[in-house]
Amino acid sequence: MEREAMFIRDNRFELLSRKTLKHDIVAGITVGIVAIPLGMAFAIASGVKPEYGIYTTIIAGLLVALLGGSRFQIAGPTGAFIPILLGIVLQYGYEDLLIAGFMAGVFLLIMSFLKIGDLIHFVPRAVTVGFTAGIAVIIFAGQIANFLGLEGVEQQEFFHLDMMEIFRNIGTVNGFSILTAVIGLAVILVLTRFAPKVPAFLVALLIPTLIAYFFFPGQVATIGTAYSGIPQKLPEFAFPHITFPKIVELWQPALIIAALGAIESLLSAVVADGMAGGSQTKSNRELFGQGIANMTVPLFGGIPATGAIARTATNIRSGAISPMSGVVQSVFVLLVLLLFAPFASHVPLASMAPILMFVAWNMSGIRPFVQIAEMRSGDSVVLWATFLLTVFVNLTVGVEVGFLLAVLMFLRKMSGKLNLKAKPANEDDYLYGNVEPGLTFTAVNVDGPLFFGTIQTFEREMEKLLDKKPDALILRLRGLTVLDAGGVAAMSEMLDKADRTGIRILLQNLPLEKRTLLRKSGLIEKIGERNIVK
Template sequence: MKWSGRFEGYTYPMLRRDLVAGLIVGVVAIPLGMAFAIASGVKPQFGIYTIIVAGILISLLGGSKFQIGGPTGAFVPILFGIVIQYGYEKLLIAGLLAGIILVLMGILKLGVLIRYIPRPVTIGFTSGIAVIIFSGQIGNFLGLSNLQRHEDFLSNMNEIGMHLSTLNVWSVVTALISLGVLLIMPRISTKVPGSLIGLIISSIAATLWFSGNVATIGSTYGVIPSTLPSLAIPPISFDTIKELLPPAFIIAMLGGIESLLSAVVADGMSGSRHNSNKELIGQGIANIVTPLFGGIPATGAIARTATNIKNGAVSPISGIVHGVVVLLILLLFAPFASAIPLASMAPILMVVAWNMSERREFAHILKTRTTDSLVLVITFLLTVFTDLTTAVEVGLILAILLFVKRMSNVLTVAKVLPDPSLKHEKVGAYMVKDDHDCPQLSIFTIEGPLFFGAASLFEKSIMEALPSRPAMLLLRMGKVPFLDSTGESNLASIVQHFKQSGGLVLISGIQSQPAAYLKRTGLSEQIGDGHFFEHTGGAIDYAVGKMDPAKCLGCKHFAFRECAALSNPAAVGKANEQ
């Protein structure tokens, strides 16, 4: 039997593979969902609700066949900051607003723009998030009591230092058991989720040997209910929207980046191809609906998506199954989850932080000692010591400014003349000398984008290189790939300057984008359609024909092959007689 519609050609053998992959990923997702929720400052069950609702919707509506959605480590610092500053209810509203932003981004086909966020910025804030997640679990690992959670890194570190005397040996032992299993399991079997086994073994050990001596989910957050919460719309006002729009935008941007990165990883592993705009719409709808059931913001989870593919998934059904599996476990085994020690979960998040730290990529970019290194370090430090919003904003602005600076340095403007010893008399800057430079025609080669960051250098370079006022100016623009309004304005200024003195501007080899831009602005008409040439040779021949013969008489510069004849009075006189 086959299915129709989106799953046309889907068979029962494929369903079996999806069921196995979905079951394994669902089991993997449970401890991570609870751990991310706790790290975000909310109750663990909210992480489970997110896996169920968002996980099913992202698989059902997203643009990637293998994407597994849910709470992720990338969201931890921003969500914790919102909870501390605004409270849990407003976190739900921020998540809902982020969902609307993601849907709008998908509808407006902005998925492609997220790819243009510079790598040093993403590595910087990802590494910073890893530090925050890792440091945030030190208290649970050591079993410290009476810790107050703060929004900033330094205050949290100070809090840990002040409460080291409350260290709980039993919590440390529990955490070490969990960590040991996490590190050993990949060597024994890659198919069995080490996080779940570590959680189970360390929880059993704590229950049998030192029950009541370590903090558990139940003792800290209360018993996890074995049902989904009923549908509830959070109270939204215009003032609330205005207040939460900045954090909602960061959630949307971060969710978009994370989900599309995960989709790209899935494409590489499976040979499939995702639809980035559909993925954003699916993520958006999931984040609109999930808060209505008490869930926190969700996005594509790279590690769980990779696990899904490795275990044989063939369609989005595996992601739907993963959500259903978590729902069944919630309904049947929720009371047992309340007995899990917080110390058992701490190593899981620490390992997640270690794996997401991008340490090799971080070190690689640092070694380059370029402006990318500066962007990386500043984004990383701002993520750790201020907040993610500031880090991303400053990182992006700095990256843009440095990019503009680099691109302005790429532009070169050189005065050139033909070299008769070369084939086709190719031009070169080395041919221009004090005694070898045509007084009537100046030729310049422009290489690089003519945009706002470099346009003033273009105009200045040309005007300063014209000590005399030649009658004609030839601009070789074959290596100018891009022209913007600032570049066009500076070019127009040069054209106007030459026109006022009765001069002429010629252009050769112009590319399609600059040519089309000059037509739209009308500057090509001012220059004159007959003054655009495909090749420099044609432009030079035209210019030589326009030269004033009287000024050529006796000239000893011999810049062009015709100069010898033009400077000879007898030759000129004979030409005039004819």
């Protein structure tokens, strides 16, 4: 009933009124102006046609605004997805990208019902900083060819092969492309520094496009020459041809898309909450909205989407009051598509290169990267492993290995947290344990976690104590913080050895939840109720 209410009750629109609607309209149009060039650029960088980025902006933006958990979230294609989407397109093809995107939406729905959104804060920072920096390098390097106007460059699956392609075709440098890109870059740098309220990316497309069109027409590659322009119509509905072999083949990249989408959308929502001063995102509902959006977008040829931090921040700064601004953004982009799509044919690819390079620079997180790298600790190892594998292999391997290393580092830290302190038992121990005075009786304080990462320490120390062959041994468990199946098994083995040598084992101050676990495992019955003391 509670879960059902999570998706039915929606107070995100409670501040919407006739007075506030104008603020949402202004914010939505402003974000739409920013989203159009980014949508096309991210799609091209992902190896698909630019209109697919526009379709994603329209559909994902609308559905997340209506069904998500944030008041201000703006969804659409993002730079973080570029390496994984490009890898899928190169390895499997565009049709399989649609299937992977649909499956990612299903995974996001499952995450929402399992309330995975509450666990987002457990993703190690070294992993997120590492793969984000790796993605930034890939995006930046991927635009060098368009910046220089190189010809004959084919996109490769691996970073080093892309670099070899660039060096192999370096002789085809186009001076007009460089001029176009430099003008675009100068526009971005000037406007973001001195006129931050002006939509820098849109202006950085318009000015170089006009210059190229009037002063050196036909000298640089454009959206028209590379992709035959952008259709001036709504996307067509088509359900991807999903088969069981395809599901088996694509489940891993789909899961990575879902995980990355969940992380980025929830991080974006956290940023939005902070900027809005008190707005509270419902994280699992946000995953629900993202799941529905990513299941719907592929049906119209779009690419995976997530919450976009920069566009969400722009939405808030532009005065958004409710999710209606996200709805307005989608409607505005749709109208631009229907009215002005033919003009996009004249946009030079070189003018998109500085936009993506600027995005890559901003998302690189150089400061936190350097801070973690200089720590020269386990986090530094995780950071470099994630970063290098993301760049030179792929994002999937980088995240998996980085997360595994982070877990191993955590287990190594935790293994030293178990503290076992032995000393002679006191009079109360003899009294409560009903142990005859005169018998050798040792007490052990067990402080910290007893789980699979610390059982080796526990077994080693218990063996030393049992080898001394006391008549009785009492474990004081008040400080026991964690107990898992591995810890229960270690205690069971200790009881077996003690039983063989005639040593009585007692447990004192056993926490209630740990007592329940030991009872279910049969250990209480094995040790005997009389040996569980206060």
